Amino acid sequence: MESPWRVLEFYSGIGGMRYSLMEAGINGEVVEAFDINDRANDVYENNFGHRPCQGNIQTLTANDLDKYRAHAWLLSPPCQPYTRQGLQKHSGDARASSFIKILEVMQHMCQPPLMLFVENVVGFEVSDTHNQLIDVIRGLGFVTQEFILSPLQFGVPYSRPRYFCLAKRKPLSFLNPSDDNKLILRPPFDVHNKMMQPSCKQIKSFLEPQHVDFGKDKVEGGLESIHDADQFTVPTSLIERWGNAMDIVYPESNRCCCFTKSYYRYVKGTGSLLATYQNAKQNSEEIDKANSLKELGLRFFTPREVANLHSFPPTFKFPDHITLKQQFALLGNSLSIAVVGPLLQYLFSQPTQ
Numbered sequence: 001m002e003s004p005w006r007v008l009e010f011y012s013g014i015g016g017m018r019y020s021l022m023e024a025g026i027n028g029e030v031v032e033a034f035d036i037n038d039r040a041n042d043v044y045e046n047n048f049g050h051r052p053c054q055g056n057i058q059t060l061t062a063n064d065l066d067k068y069r070a071h072a073w074l075l076s077p078p079c080q081p082y083t084r085q086g087l088q089k090h091s092g093d094a095r096a097s098s099f100i101k102i103l104e105v106m107q108h109m110c111q112p113p114l115m116l117f118v119e120n121v122v123g124f125e126v127s128d129t130h131n132q133l134i135d136v137i138r139g140l141g142f143v144t145q146e147f148i149l150s151p152l153q154f155g156v157p158y159s160r161p162r163y164f165c166l167a168k169r170k171p172l173s174f175l176n177p178s179d180d181n182k183l184i185l186r187p188p189f190d191v192h193n194k195m196m197q198p199s200c201k202q203i204k205s206f207l208e209p210q211h212v213d214f215g216k217d218k219v220e221g222g223l224e225s226i227h228d229a230d231q232f233t234v235p236t237s238l239i240e241r242w243g244n245a246m247d248i249v250y251p252e253s254n255r256c257c258c259f260t261k262s263y264y265r266y267v268k269g270t271g272s273l274l275a276t277y278q279n280a281k282q283n284s285e286e287i288d289k290a291n292s293l294k295e296l297g298l299r300f301f302t303p304r305e306v307a308n309l310h311s312f313p314p315t316f317k318f319p320d321h322i323t324l325k326q327q328f329a330l331l332g333n334s335l336s337i338a339v340v341g342p343l344l345q346y347l348f349s350q351p352t353q
């Protein structure tokens, strides 16, 4: 067997990139991961048995990075500088500085990586940081293929469009060179054939088994019998205040909204809520809106369900000391393995000579 690709995982969080690498079946070894967040590192260590290098990525030097002799770098830098909700300060935002520093450092390495994978929010592709990324890596001899893709295009009922930059240093090349140096809105050709499913599954396939049975009896009696149900019920006060702004989905829905790191702390624009009692849906026009919403048995998705929609494996677990809010925050920062797995598989595939 050939020796594994040596991989560095920057901004490793709870390990979405590492799971994606595993999902893609790549013969790759994460030789080091880096994250500044203690809690994220606890979760990472709990699942992979290795604690990422704790510290600011900004302090890494070309010499430090050369020592890893890594073939591939996977990076998911903070996205706040580029989000539509943020101030869009791009490279002027302090949270962008570690990524810009890494780009600078890469130019001073003796052995820069052969492959790069960058994930970020939609909006990154029009930022000045994006221009810097492209300038630096093209200067180092990389060819790029950029994508904006959502789990919805991979059969998962979850809208989370994200920007991805795949880059390979010559003489390496992509399987589908006609997409070189383009921004593409569909999965790469070979992934398309293998992974695209005709339609999305229903939300109910992603719910925890004890929450799957629906109906008024279940909501009124059954949920109370589930020990943790109460903590996921949407309080009436929130329904009254924010009902109009809530994104409500049903177990039969084929789509839900992106879960952000503020899910569970706020309800507006942070992710979908689940209606557990569907019959109310038919009557909802007859009663006033807030009252009809109260009839829906609204609850938050659980962290496990968000992890399922991010296509995390069943083996993924949070350590006991991570609070619910922290779990949602960490998941909201993470990524869709259903999207990143096939993209990594595409990145690591070499055309046959």
Ligand SMILES: C[S@@+](CC[C@H](N)C(=O)[O-])C[C@H]1O[C@@H](n2cnc3c(N)ncnc32)[C@H](O)[C@@H]1O
Pocket (backbone or CB within 6 Å): 011, 012, 013, 014, 015, 016, 017, 034, 035, 036, 037, 040, 055, 056, 057, 058, 076, 077, 078, 079, 098, 330, 333, 334, 335
């Ligand atoms: C968008 S999240 C990436 C999450 C990750 N891909 C996952 O699957 O969970 C960005 C991560 O970068 C970390 N981070 C932000 N700035 C950093 C810095 N300067 N040095 C090290 N880590 C940093 C944050 O703690 C956060 O976990």
